[in-house]
Amino acid sequence: MPAYWLLKSEPNVFGWEDLVTLKQDKWDGVRNYQARNNLKAMKKGDLAFFYHSNIGKEIVGYVEIIKEAYPDPTFTPKPSKDNPWVVVDVVPKARFNKSISLDDIKRIPELRNMVLINNSRLSVQSVTQAEWHFITNLAQ
DNA sequence: GCCAACGTTGGC
């Protein structure tokens, strides 16, 4: 049984199409401990919504975690052993026929407890199984 | 472009 997550990215910086082009990528640059702890909790085979923040403000599809947390190579401290940050590797799984917007989510009572609404700044969020199924059904 | 919410930093 996979766990479910939500990853946020600004599409003008790195959007769904960028991930499709690369076919696979590491989710790097996370510099928040709560978000990092979520990255560390991810298991191979877990699934994550791909959310476009700022522009679009919608869930456009979902990805699969294919490699669990390892040190973030984009962090280059001195000394280099003091690197608290991690990445996971992801691949795009499916683009939704119908993107689910933040407005949609706010309007739907079943989704009112989503982290996206209650802790909107967190860039790596957990999603419940119920929320996951509700959204994937809606997005078809 | 503004600003609320949140996290981090640093003086005390």
Place this chain on the structure above:
DNA sequence: GCCAACGTTGGC
């Protein structure tokens, strides 16, 4: 250890 100041995120 407290908290004011500052920086960042992201919705509006």
